[in-house]
Structure formats: C-alpha cells, structure tokens
Amino acid sequence: MLSILGFSMIAVFMYLIMSKRLSALVAIMLVPIIFGVIGGFFTELGPMMQEGVEGIASTAIMILFAILYFGIMIDSGLFDPLISKILKIVKGDPLKIVVGTAILSMTVALDGDGTTTYIITVSALLPLYKRLGMNKIILATVAMLSMGVMNMTPWGGASAMAMASLNLDASELFLPMIPVMGFGLIWVLAVAFILGKGERKRLGVVEIQHDHTNSEANSELAATTVSHDYRRPKLVWFNFILTIVLMASLIIDFMSLTILFMIAFAIALLVNYPDLKDQQDRIAVHSKNALAVVSIVIAAGIFTGIMSGTKMIDAMAITLVSFIPESFGPFLPVIVAYASAPFTFFMSNNAFYFGVLPIIAQAADAYGISAAEIGRASLIGQPIHVLSPLVAAAHLLIGLVGTDFGDLQRFAVKWALGTVTVMTIAAIILGVI
Template sequence: MIALLGFALMFTFILLIVTKRLSALLGLILVPIIFAIIGGFGLELGPMILDGLVGVAPTGIMLLFAVMYFGIMIDAGLFDPLINKILSIVKGDPLKVVIGTAVLATMVALDGDGTTTYIITVSAMLPLYKKLKMNPLVLTCTAMMAFGVMNIVPWGGPTARAITSLNLDPTEVFPPLIPVMLAGLCWVFLTAFILGKKERKRLGIISLEPGFMDDTRMEEAATLEAGSTTKRPKLIWFNFALTVLLIVGLVTSVFPLPVLFVIAFGIALYVNYPNLEEQKKRMESHAPNVLIVVSLIFASGVFTGILSGTSMVDEMAGALVSVIPEQFGSWFAIITAVTSMPLTYFMANDPYYFGVLPIIAETAAAYGVDPVHIARASVLGQPLHAMSPLIASTYLLVGMAGVEFGDHQKFILKWAVGTSVVMILVAIIFGIII
C-alpha cells in the first residue's frame, strides 16, 4: 500500500506541474503533505519535513551563494570574452548556437557537478538565445542532456556510489563505460543538431555584431547609476583566477561546497565592488533569481523528507524489483539498466545506490550475474536522473533560464530517454553489461 501511495504521489505531482495546475514550488510542498495525511502519517509530518529541510540546507546555501557569485562575475564582465568568442564562431546561426551549447556544457560537466555546469552554461549562452529569440527550452534540454552523460565520470557521484556500495575496484567498473559515454554524447550532439536545425528553420540566420550585450537583462545589470558601469575589465584576470581556483576546489573537495561558494562570493563582491552602495545594488539585482531557486530547493526538502520518512521510496523500489520474474534472472544487468531510468528519476542517488543497488546485486548474484555488470548498468539511467524533481540543480537550471519546470520536463523527456536507450544498446552490443 505504501508503494502504491508513493507511485500515486509521483504521478499526481508530475501531472499537476506538467498540466500547470500547480507550480513546482507548491507541488513540492502540498502534494506530498496531502498524500502523507491520506497514508495516516499526519502526526509525523513535522519531524519528516524538518529532516528533509535539514538535508537540503547545505544545498540551498550552496546554490544561494553560487548564483550570487556567478551573478557578480557576469556583472563584472568575466564571461563577455567567452560570449563574444562564441558569437564570432556561430555568427547568428541558431544551429551553431545549439551545438556550441552542447560543447560548452560537455566541457564544463567534466567536473561532475550539475550546479557549476548549469550556471556557467546558462550564464554564457542565455544572452545569445535571447538576442536571437531562440527557445530557451532548447538551452535547458541540451545542457541537461550533456550533464546527464558526463555525470557518469567516477568523480561525478553515481559511479563512485555504485563502486562503493558493491565494494568494487574503480578500474573494473569505469573504463569499459567510456565507449558508452561517447555513444551518449553522440546522441546529445545529434539531438543538438536536430533542435538547432528546427530553430534555424524557424528563425533563419541573423547577422549580429561581435561584442554585443543583451539588450534587456545584461544592459540593466550593467548600470548602477548614470555614468557608472558594473564592468571591471581591469579585474578580469583576477576574476578568472578566482573562478579557476573555485572550480579546482569543487573538484578536489578541499572544503565543503557551500563553504567554497560563501568564501568565493565574499571575495568577489568585495574586490569588484568595494563601495557599500554598489554591493547593495548588485545583491538586489540578483535577489529574484536567488529567491526562486532557493525556495524551490527548500520545497524539495519537504518532498524528499516525506518520501523518505514514510518509507515510500524504499517500498517503491522494492515493488519494482519484486516484479522481475525468475526466468529473467540471467538478464538482471539489462533489467537493472532499464529500471535505473525510473528508479533514479523517482529517488536521489544515495537511496538508490546505497539502498536498492545492493539488493539488486545480491539477487543477480544468485543467477550468476557479475556485480561489476550490475554497477555499470546502474549508471545508464543518469540522463533521466538529471531531470528528476528531486535534484536541486534542476530547479537552478530552469530558474536561471526562466522556463517553467513542467515545460522543461515535457520538452526533454523523449530526448533524455533516447540518451539512456542509446547507451544501454551500446553497452549490450559491446558486452559491457552482459
């Protein structure tokens, strides 16, 4: 019954936000509360929700200061050379813009962090999309698909969790997955080509002058008061070095991520805008984006807190695993790859890889399936996991791009499923999971 309640909750939530009956913010709060009450957990809601809020607090803090930090870098002009370089290459061609988005997102996603990938990609590319009047859903779709594939790198999270939970050697698990990732990236770039062709057909190729700045948001952000600008060209190398150090810190985990962004933000704001009035105006200019993103993060804490506290997540996973017939035992790795799509969409990585995956691996071992194959198969659903309503960076992406969460879900779904299907097929053909 708890499993059915969980599936009904997820279906209702997705239906309401896709049909725009509720905003993502209200859906994350109200839908799980109502279903928890229906399930008889009304009196336990307080501790569940508090646990969920505490769990997402570090992420909320990180995103708050991350959005502010990269907002300061945009104001100071750090990304202007990159934007102008991309512009000189794409020359107002929507097809080249989308391909450029895929290239940039893939490169940035090498650090394995969705937050960094989305902030840098959207910051650099959104002005181009606005100037050319391109559909921002193409931007969010392309960036998320690239990250969904690149997140399989060992330092990205899911692969490391799979290796740890099954006590495996990283050299056994990851290297064979490289051809699979390359196939996934080929699909990402094919998707970018298809979407770019559609945008080119719709808009045509527009002639733009190098060095343009977005006529709306970026010009507004560039003015503190008459005769004053936010640009800091003399500090561009300082800002570049600070950003590189920040990214290195993120990859090496020298400090917790929230701490890194808090420190970097403090330094960036003081060095670029030492005047108190300027600091106030810079923070006010980015407050709307920050409020949208952070409120969604804490609302997702309510959602995950109730799902975990009621054991809906565990029961849903157990229900899906239990329906696999015994005669399909030798196909357990393939089944794991396929079921990883819905399972990692419905739950965060930690409960899946540390809770569900060991059960799957133990069951598969009874049929003679190597746990290494199970580990590899388990990460092939990451393109679907990247778009999960339980992932904080998803809300950051749609918030920065200014698109509706439900619209983004509808737009990306078939392309994301396609990515996983391509990777699963390549893994089967090359004997990587069988």
C-alpha cells in the first residue's frame, strides 16, 4: 500500500510540474503533505517535515553564499581581463575563436548560472562570429557544452538537488566528481578544436582590427551585464587569489563548504564594496537568482522528510528492486549515468532529482551501492539536460544568438552525448562510480 501511495505521489508531482499546473516550489511542499494525510500520517507530518528541512539547511546556506560570491566576482570584473585577453589572442582565426569560446564559457560558468554564462559569452564573442561569417550555432553549442559540465557544481542546481534528495553533503557527492568534470572540460575543448578547425578550413584566417572588435564586444557586454560603476579593476588580482584560495580549500576539504563560501563572500563584499549602499545594491541584484535556487532546496526538505518518515521510499525501493534482473544490479551506476540524460531532458531537474533519484538510490542499496555513488552518476547526464526546452536559460541563448532551437539541438546533441560518455568512462576508471 505504501509503495502504491509513493508511486502515485511521484506521478502526481511530476505531472503537476511538467504540465505547469503548479510551480515546483509549491508542488514539492503541498503534494507530499496531501499524500501523507491520505496515508494516515497526519499527526506525524510535522516532525517529519522539520527533520527533512533541518537535514538540508546547510546545503541551502552553502548554495546561497556561493551564488552571491560568484555574483560579486562577476560584478567586480574578475573575468574582464580574461575576456580582453581572449579577444586579443583569437583575432581573426576561427579555430582560436571557438577554443576561446570554450575557455570563456567554462570560466564564467563557475557561478553555476546559465543565464549569466550565456549573456557574457555571447556578448563578448558574437561580434567576432558575425564579422567573420562563422556559424553562430557553434557559439551556442560550445557555450552549452561548457555549461553542461559546470552545471554539476553544488551551486549550479543539479548537485544541490541531488544532495537534498539523498541527504548528502558536498564532500560525499561533489568533490569526487571534480576530476570527472575535468575530463568533461577536456572533451569540450577537443570539440571546440574540431569545430574551430572546420570553420578555419571553410573561412580561412581573416585579418581584422582588434581594437574595433574588442570595443564592440565590450560595449555589448557592458550593456547586458553590470554597470561599470561596480567594476573594480584594481582588485582583479586580489579577487583572483581569493577565488583560487577558495577553490583550493574546497578541494582540500578541511572546512565545511558552507562556512568557506560564507567567509569568502564576506571578504569579497567588504574589500570590493566597502560602502554599505553598494553592498546592499550588489546583494539585491543577485538575490533573485539565489532565492529561486535556495527556496526550492529548502522546500525539498518537506518532500524528502515525508518520503523518508512515512517509509514510502523504502516500500517503493523494494518494489523497484523486484523488477531489476539480478545480473543488472552491479551496473546500476552506469545505467543511471546514461538514463539521467533522457530523464533530465524530458522532465525538469526538480522532477528527476526529487521524484526519481531517491527511488533508484534505495533500489541500489539492495546491491550494496551507496546513495553517494548513485547521486554522482545522476549528475553525468547534465550535458543533455541543458539542451532541454524546459531550461529557461536555453531559450535566452537562442534569442541572443538568433538561431532555431531545433537546429541547435540537432547540431549539439551528438557532442553532448560524447560529454556524457567521456565522463562516464572517466568516473568508472577513477572509481567514482
């Protein structure tokens, strides 16, 4: 009975989200409460929900301060020298331009926000693509491939949801994935080289005036990102060193990621914007993105709390295990790595990570496979997810580049599948899954 109730709840939850009858934020809180009442757990729901929310509070706080930190870095102009350098180096060589597109989009995507990544990358490089007559779909494809890998960071969304739904912390889920992401980024650079070489063969190397193109690109960039009043060019080296120290600290794992981002954000905000009014303005600018992600993670505590507290998740796992052939058990992580691609393409990350992933993790436990391993595998399909029409940032990219969604998907999907395959192989070799 609990199994039927659980699967019914997941089906209703996914239907409401995918049909846009309810927002994910509302559905993830109200649907489990309703089914909990139907299951006769009315008086026990309060403690279950409280426990669920408390379990993911640290993750939500970490995500909040990570978004604010990288927002400050972008506002202060940390990436401006990189943009200028790339524009200066690539000049009129299509090969260098496409590789430069990959490097720039990877760097900016550190903040985990597809909207910011696409705006900065396209604004900086679209003038060059137009000037040389290069295929604009390549620009969109390379930016999406970069975002598909970088979206696996804890503050990017997917990892946060996986951590929340499986009650894991970043050291269990994300840190082992860093070298896997490294292989994914190498693949993206390889794809950029292949596509750039094709454009160079088609167009040749064109001599252009650097200053004019750079000015045009910087003008568009300034108009679409942040006012120059908030740029801090004299603090670029300080911000760079602070970010390097932060990244190194994350890898060393000597302190909670939550505390590290809180401290780094406080230092960055104080040094870059000592004036209280400027601090308030910068926080206000980035609070919208932060609230959208953090609120859904906190709300997920109700969902996971009720699923666990009522034992619905256990009953569903037992049912699911009964349908899995014994011989398939040891290969569940690899199956999940590939299955997460179509799952997250046809449904939102919310529906997959909160609706499907916990069930798979419970099923895998019967074969001695940890929830952390399944969680890591579930992130590998993100390069396909970013191509989904359900992703709002993808529509922004299409608008900025001026191409058709179908054309982009047909062009990019094979390269995105390549990213999934490379990262899956890397994860197996490295023992991550």
